[in-house]
Amino acid sequence: MILFTMVSPAALYAAQPAKDKDYEAQIRWTRYGIPHITAKDFGSLAFGEGYAFAKDHLGSLLDQVIKVRGERTRYFGAGAGDRHLNSDITFRALGFVEQAKALFPKLSQENRETLEGYAAGINAYRRENPAQCAASVAHWGLGSDWLFDVTPLDILAYNQSVIATTPNLGDLIATATPPKSDGSEPVAEGLPIPEFPQASNGWALGSERSAQGGGMLMANPHFPWTGAFRFWEKHLTIPGKLNVYGVSLLGSPGVLIGFNEAIAWTHTVSAGKRFVFYTLDLVPGHPTRYYYDGQEREMTVKHLTFEVRQPDGSLKKVERELYASHYGPMVNVAGFEWSTKRGVCVRDANANNTQFYDQRLAMNQARSLAEFQQAHARYNAVPWVNTIAASADGRAWFADTSATPYLSPAATAAFSQRLNSDFLAKVAWQRGVALLDGSKSVNEWQNDPTTRPGVLPYSKMPQLERRDYVFNANDSYWLTNPQQPLTGFSPLQGDEATARSLRTRMNALVLEGTQKFSLDALAAAAVNNRSLSAELLRAELVARVKSAGSVVIEGNTVDLRPASQILAAWDGKFNTESVGAVLWREFITLYSPADTQKAGALFKNDFDPKQPVATPSVLAAPKDGTDTALVNLGRAVLVLKSAGIALETPLGKLQYSDKRPGRIPIHGGDGALEGLTNVVGFGSNRTSLEPFASPASVIGSRSLTKDGYLINQGSSFMMALEFTKQGPKAVAVLTYSQSGDPRSPHFSDQTALFGAKQWRPILFTEKEIKADTALIVLKVHGKRP
Numbered sequence: 001m002i003l004f005t006m007v008s009p010a011a012l013y014a015a016q017p018a019k020d021k022d023y024e025a026q027i028r029w030t031r032y033g034i035p036h037i038t039a040k041d042f043g044s045l046a047f048g049e050g051y052a053f054a055k056d057h058l059g060s061l062l063d064q065v066i067k068v069r070g071e072r073t074r075y076f077g078a079g080a081g082d083r084h085l086n087s088d089i090t091f092r093a094l095g096f097v098e099q100a101k102a103l104f105p106k107l108s109q110e111n112r113e114t115l116e117g118y119a120a121g122i123n124a125y126r127r128e129n130p131a132q133c134a135a136s137v138a139h140w141g142l143g144s145d146w147l148f149d150v151t152p153l154d155i156l157a158y159n160q161s162v163i164a165t166t167p168n169l170g171d172l173i174a175t176a177t178p179p180k181s182d183g184s185e186p187v188a189e190g191l192p193i194p195e196f197p198q199a200s201n202g203w204a205l206g207s208e209r210s211a212q213g214g215g216m217l218m219a220n221p222h223f224p225w226t227g228a229f230r231f232w233e234k235h236l237t238i239p240g241k242l243n244v245y246g247v248s249l250l251g252s253p254g255v256l257i258g259f260n261e262a263i264a265w266t267h268t269v270s271a272g273k274r275f276v277f278y279t280l281d282l283v284p285g286h287p288t289r290y291y292y293d294g295q296e297r298e299m300t301v302k303h304l305t306f307e308v309r310q311p312d313g314s315l316k317k318v319e320r321e322l323y324a325s326h327y328g329p330m331v332n333v334a335g336f337e338w339s340t341k342r343g344v345c346v347r348d349a350n351a352n353n354t355q356f357y358d359q360r361l362a363m364n365q366a367r368s369l370a371e372f373q374q375a376h377a378r379y380n381a382v383p384w385v386n387t388i389a390a391s392a393d394g395r396a397w398f399a400d401t402s403a404t405p406y407l408s409p410a411a412t413a414a415f416s417q418r419l420n421s422d423f424l425a426k427v428a429w430q431r432g433v434a435l436l437d438g439s440k441s442v443n444e445w446q447n448d449p450t451t452r453p454g455v456l457p458y459s460k461m462p463q464l465e466r467r468d469y470v471f472n473a474n475d476s477y478w479l480t481n482p483q484q485p486l487t488g489f490s491p492l493q494g495d496e497a498t499a500r501s502l503r504t505r506m507n508a509l510v511l512e513g514t515q516k517f518s519l520d521a522l523a524a525a526a527v528n529n530r531s532l533s534a535e536l537l538r539a540e541l542v543a544r545v546k547s548a549g550s551v552v553i554e555g556n557t558v559d560l561r562p563a564s565q566i567l568a569a570w571d572g573k574f575n576t577e578s579v580g581a582v583l584w585r586e587f588i589t590l591y592s593p594a595d596t597q598k599a600g601a602l603f604k605n606d607f608d609p610k611q612p613v614a615t616p617s618v619l620a621a622p623k624d625g626t627d628t629a630l631v632n633l634g635r636a637v638l639v640l641k642s643a644g645i646a647l648e649t650p651l652g653k654l655q656y657s658d659k660r661p662g663r664i665p666i667h668g669g670d671g672a673l674e675g676l677t678n679v680v681g682f683g684s685n686r687t688s689l690e691p692f693a694s695p696a697s698v699i700g701s702r703s704l705t706k707d708g709y710l711i712n713q714g715s716s717f718m719m720a721l722e723f724t725k726q727g728p729k730a731v732a733v734l735t736y737s738q739s740g741d742p743r744s745p746h747f748s749d750q751t752a753l754f755g756a757k758q759w760r761p762i763l764f765t766e767k768e769i770k771a772d773t774a775l776i777v778l779k780v781h782g783k784r785p
Contacts, residue, residue: 023047023117023782030763031774033738033746036235043113043784045238046253050121051780053232053251056739056746058126059137061251062147063688064228065154068096068161073308074315075146076689085308085318086174092304093173093322093329094166100157103354111357115152116785118253123149124782136741140690158251162228163356163383165274166348168196169331173346176330176338178287178323183340190334193431199474200268201507201526201677202386206467207394211516214723215390218526219257219266222671222679223716225657225736227687231257231717233734235764236364244364245764247717247734254360257717259728262392263372264721265363267385270402271476272493274350274384277336277428278327278438280343287340288323291439299323299330327438335427336435345438347445349403349455355381369395369465376401380451380458386472392723398470398480399463404456404493405434406446412491414442434492462486462493469511473504473677482508482613499597499607499616502675506532508613510677523720523731523759529667531581532675533588533596534572536603540619541587541629542568548627551634558634566647574669574676576652576755583647585674586636589702593672601628639700654708655680657755659736659748664755666711670703680714690740720759731759 025039025048035052039045054061066072070092072084079085104112126133126147134144161167177188200223205216223229231247236255246258257266280290288299302322307315323330327347336344359382362375369391376382376399386400407415415436418425428435436443445454462477464470470480476494477486487496500508509532510525517525545564550557563583570580591602596616599606603616619629640647645654652665668680682703685692695705703709714735721730735754739746753760763769 021784023120023780023784025051025121025780027052027778027780028769029774029776029778030769030772032734032750032760033744034233034235034763036237036763036769038237038239041113041238042110043117045236045242046114046117047121047124047782048780049234049236049253050118051125052121052234054122054125054133055129056741056744057230057232057250058122058133058147059140060228060230060688060690060740061122061150061158063140063690064158064251065150066146067091068158069154070097070306072689073306073318075309076142077309077311078318085306086171088306089174089304089320089322090167090170091161092306093302093324094161094164096157096161096164097153099160100153103160104153104156106354108358108361110361112152114253114357115155119150119152119155120782120785121780124780135743139742142689155251155253159357160353162249162252163353164348164350165384166329166346166351168194169275169346172331172333173322173329176323176332178330178338178343179340181285181287181340187337187339188332190332190337192334193433196269199671199679200266201471201473201503202266202268202388203469203471203507203511203522204388204390204396204398205469205511205517205522206390206396208468209511209514209516210394210722211518211521212722212724213394214392214725215264215394215396216517216519216522216723217259217264217266217388217390217719217721218522219717219719219721220526220677221257221267221716222714224683224685224687224713225716226685226690226692226712229687230736230740231734233717233732233738242365245730245762246719254357255364256360257719258364259721259730260364260366261727262367263369263389264723264728264730265372265387265389266719267382267387268472268474270384270386270400270494271474272400272402272404273432273434274403275346275348276405276434276436276492277331277333277344277346278325278436278443279336279424280325280345281439282339282341282343284340287338287343290325290343292326293439293441297326299325325438336424344435347405347454349405350383352452352454353381353383353403355379355452356383369393369397373397373399377458380455386477388470388472390721390723392728394723395465395467396470397463397465398472398477399461400477400493401458401461401463404461404490406448406454406456406460407490407492408442408446411436411443414440416491456490456493460490462489471507471511473501473507473671475500475504479504479508479612482512497609500612501593501672502532502596503671503677503679505613506530506675506677512613519720519722519729519731522722526718526720527667527678527757529574529578529669529676529678531572531574531584531669533673534570534584534675536617536675537619537629538567538570538572538584541633544619544627544630545633548630551627551630553631553634553638558637560630560633560637563633563637563647574651574667574674574678575757576650576655576665576667578651579648581651581669582645582649582654583636583640585669586639586701586704587633588673589670590632590635591673596673596675635700639698639704642700643698643704643706654704655711656708657711657736657748657751659751660742661748664748664751666755667757668711668715678715680711682710683713685712715754718754718759719762721762728764730762730764732762733759
């Protein structure tokens with residue numbers, strides 16, 4: 001045990017408080033680098049949190065502050081393909097810095113104090129540890145000249161950008177340029193609507209399914225292991241006011257997913273729509289003027305100037321103009337390009353979300369499920385996630401209260417009719433976007449006096465409370481519990497009576513029945529790595545190979561019997577020791593996720609809304625003399641052979657994290673086609689400038705590279721919790737570990753735990769914290785502004 005300052009928190013804060021202008025907090029780090037921060041008020045608590053956070057992720061935060069200020073070009077130039085310039089244009093156009101200036105005075109005193117203290121704590125750590133800070137970002141290759149103090153407005157502006165949806169459309173906004181009024185120049189090529197890869201599983205169990213009788217929670221968000229959307233773990237305490245444990249995204253004070261003595265909760269990304277696109281009928285000869293109920297309206301324009309660093313270090317001024325209708329900024333979308341006749345803009349339901357901070361604090365402080373629900377009802381400010389919660393008294397609750405556009409019945413009917421008659425609207429909907437007619441006021445969002453303008457009120461959002469279980473795996477609210485489907489809600493909140501993903505179906509299978517879960521059983525279920533596609537299709541595929549023996553692919557005969565023998569002996573799981581998982585992956589990923597939703601290329605039996613967990617099912621029969629299943633298995637065999645990989649290679653030999661030191665074997669797999677709940681995979685780092693390497697892909701494979709299956713996204717903060725008579729008891733693992741500093745012992749320690757399917761106990765009580773033999777205690781001070 002290392003003691004910088006060892007003081008009892010109760011004794012420290014029962015004593016005379018420090019001078020009004022002083023921040024004072026105690027940080028106690030337990031094993032795996034988890035800080036337990038105690039202070040007398042919100043400002044001091046945030047000071048301690050900011051100080052501890054900067055130790056682990058200072059570079060990541062400063063990178064995000066630069067991004068949201070729209071200053072990446074000033075530091076790093078325009079970037080490849082104008083990456084940095086487009087980012088700066090987007091964030092300047094959306095105006096998060098100006099928004100923060102206007103919002104800050106309107107925040108509650110607790111939230112203002114939190115932002116001030118958090119920024120002060122970050123700056124205090126940087127000033128006290130300049131050499132450590134410079135070394136911690138050395139691997140970014142960006143130098144240390146951009147290390148600077150942050151302000152409370154920086155923190156607020158960044159968090160507003162995380163709440164909003166439109167930053168995900170950055171390139172579409174940055175490249176939206178009006179055509180020449182006479183049509184003399186070609187229309188700019190549109191860009192595809194980006195995908196949003198964040199996902200999650202969340203389970204809440206009530207007294208009927210809990211061995212202890214109290215509520216239980218399994219949190220399993222699937223987020224990137226790199227970039228800004230990582231989680232950071234903490235325990236925050238103000239004696240008598242707050243005692244909450246959990247995680248938040250980098251740079252976000254407070255707890256987003258976690259628990260206190262009475263309630264535990266997690267989130268999953270909602271399937272609903274956070275924004276809509278509006279088509280604008282443009283005035284002939286005036287591509288920045290549009291019709292609205294027959295009247296002409298002029299778009300507003302922002303004139304933006306950027307200082308772009310050149311290769312020689314000089315700064316060059318670059319100017320841009322960004323246009324917006326009264327709905328929101330113009331966008332440059334493939335298939336919907338800005339022409340002389342039509343333009344498309346976007347409106348974001350989170351653009352005016354200013355109450356999330358109050359709701360987060362109310363959720364952190366809730367002393368019962370009723371108070372937790374009241375926090376949702378009062379503020380209605382959850383940005384883009386579902387909430388799954390369990391209470392100490394054995395209740396399970398689901399709600400999709402994420403910000404959703406509030407359409408009138410007339411607008412909803414018009415939209416449904418448009419989907420049947422308008423090709424562009426149908427195409428947009430297939431891409432996951434609602435396309436409304438912006439020329440008619442009937443399609444304006446409605447206002448409800450109980451919530452902020454334009455969004456659905458809490459009373460119209462899907463909710464379900466039960467004593468057995470509720471869950472979500474990113475499909476809509478409809479199948480929160482198969483015994484009680486939720487229906488009758490806005491189409492912008494999600495589909496009803498439609499096929500669910502294989503991952504959703506596997507979640508439901510894990511939870512079905514009458515088993516009462518212990519904490520150990522719940523944790524084991526979260527990483528059982530069962531593949532639903534294998535459970536549904538493997539036996540039939542093996543039987544066909546036994547009958548056919550081989551398949552001809554492009555004139556070459558492929559012997560399928562060795563592959564069939566491996567699949568027959570496989571246990572259908574994606575554990576590191578699993579032999580057969582690699583072969584199944586290369587087979588099943590030759591299909592598309594859409595094939596899992598209906599009868600066709602993969603399944604024989606179609607989706608049945610009366611059997612949503614069991615269907616679609618049965619391997620599709622051969623068609624026109626071709627057995628696609630055998631052909632795809634043959635292609636999988638050829639891909640592995642071409643890569644020099646034996647068919648019997650265990651998954652852990654190929655699937656790994658490259659976090660130092662060396663490769664760490666990782667279990668788990670894909671949710672869409674392999675049908676696992678424990679999702680891991682690979683994705684590009686689109687959110688930060690931290691160095692990122694992508695191995696060369698193997699031709700013919702969706703995810704295999706020359707080095708195997710590199711993992712850098714998926715299961716992130718995994719937590720299993722039960723409420724007992726003695727209070728909450730929980731285990732967890734932060735899969736990519738607590739620190740972003742490669743020199744830290746907490747850069748990969750939990751990654752190794754995850755790879756070995758090991759959980760660590762969460763230390764929540766004073767007795768547990770003090771008993772930790774790795775305990776480090778530090779008392780920190782700072783001046784208030």
